Amino acid sequence: MINSEDNSILVHIKHELGIRDNASISWGVQISEELPFRVDLVIEDDSKKYFIEISSRLTIDKIGRQLVLKNILRNTNSRNRSFEFIVASKLISPETEKIAHSCDIRIIALPYRSNVHENEKSDVRRIEKISSAKSWKIVIALLTENECSIRHIALKTNVSYAWTHATVKSLIAKGIVVEVNNYVKLQDIPKLLNGIAWERPFEKLYYNEVVLPENDALSAARTITRMCEWQDIKCGFTSFTAGGIYTKYGFRHDTAYVYISRDNLDPFLKSFDASDTHGIKIRVYKPDRDVFSDTRIAEGIRLVSPAQALLDLAGLGYSGRDLTLKLVENYARL
Structure with a gap:
């Protein structure tokens, strides 16, 4: 300008x-x-x-x-x-x-010597990805509210008004959110999920895989939850495991998906016998943010929050779309 x-x-x-x-x-x-x-x-x-x-x-x-x-x-x-x-x-x-x-x-x-002053008048200022920790809080607030003001979202999420405003305007520009009479609401959830899958592919966080000689994924997840508590290792089950428990829909019985804190990834993996090849696959992921402070216990298993589970499922793209939509549908009740 x-x-x-x-x-x-x-x-x-x-x-x-x-x-x-x-x-x-x-x-x-x-x-x-x-x-x-x-x-x-x-x-x-x-x-x-x-x-x-x-x-x-x-x-x-x-x-x-x-x-x-x-x-x-x-x-x-x-x-x-x-x-x-x-x-x-x-x-x-x-x-x-x-x-x-x-x-x-x-x-x-323009001529190289032109005196162009960038200022803050832009409606959609440069922000991090929608999948970033702060912006995802805003998305979740939009998901749980029918219609609300941007200020209400900022207060609910404890995110600054400037950041909330920029995130919402970015979503409006993408056609994901609509604004009517100073109130905003989610309009195109499939487009939102597609954007998350592109921005933050969940499988890029994959670290390694081990096998636990058990016959049931829920039982394996309980075993690992207890083991991590005894050894003071931060863990949180996510993806299909968390989504299946939260929604009672589409549970994977052959595999469990878990975050392990970065400092404990290798010690955790060494706890398993490499010769075990039959049982439940434990896919281990390296967190890119704090996924542990708001975990919860359900059915004896430590799960990441519904918000984190939804972000991770969305990051699976079409392979996890049915379960992702089911979690969106049930989210307000969790």
């Missing part, structure tokens, strides 16, 4: 577009009263209207904003007007420019 008083960038953009001197120029335009979406610069020239984002570096986020804007304006009553969507930037990589062109977004290269 630039200040309206800084005329050099405006002159450059007008020159690149071939704009007349008497064209209408508007800065920081809000697209509609219903949608809190602003554009850095709007230029109207004859029957054409240009929507322009201005930044120091061309990013996929900037391209994404323009795509969202195109979607917002798709069904407006301005059908006789020709719209063009533009990002003006100083730093432009060939790869990102190619992506912009494939999305029919025009790119204008």
Whole structure:
């Protein structure tokens, strides 16, 4: 973004577009009263209207904003007007420019000495992945509330309002959450689950596998729960094991899935006899966050929280989709 008083960038953009001197120029335009979406610069020239984002570096986020804007304006009553969507930037990589062109977004290269000031006006500021620990708390709050305000979610999750606002706006931009009259709610759960599967594939946390010579996965999980308590090892069963117990649906009887604290992974694995090849498979996972502080005991088995189990099941993609949806369905009762 630039200040309206800084005329050099405006002159450059007008020159690149071939704009007349008497064209209408508007800065920081809000697209509609219903949608809190602003554009850095709007230029109207004859029957054409240009929507322009201005930044120091061309990013996929900037391209994404323009795509969202195109979607917002798709069904407006301005059908006789020709719209063009533009990002003006100083730093432009060939790869990102190619992506912009494939999305029919025009790119204008600003002079290197242009004074572009990035500020906090962006509706969707750069945040971590939705699967990050803080953002996932917000997703879970949205899952358990029918409709609520962003402030209510921030208070419920004890996450800062700024972070909550950014996360929710990101979800809105992705079409996962809808906002009506300052209230937000989950709209597309399958799209949310697909995003988690792509962001955080659960099997990337896989560490090793051992075999416990028992005939039943529940019994094996109880044995391991007791063993970890005796040896002061943090553990938490997850994935199909936790999901099956929480929902009473789709339980895996041949395999148990467990997180073991990073410091105890190898000592835990050494507790098993490598010669055992018949029994219940114990798939061991290395945690990428705190999964132990909110574990709970169910049927004598230490389980990760429903929120963590849902995140891990979503990370399985389509192989765990049925159980994931069942956990979503039952989540409010857990």
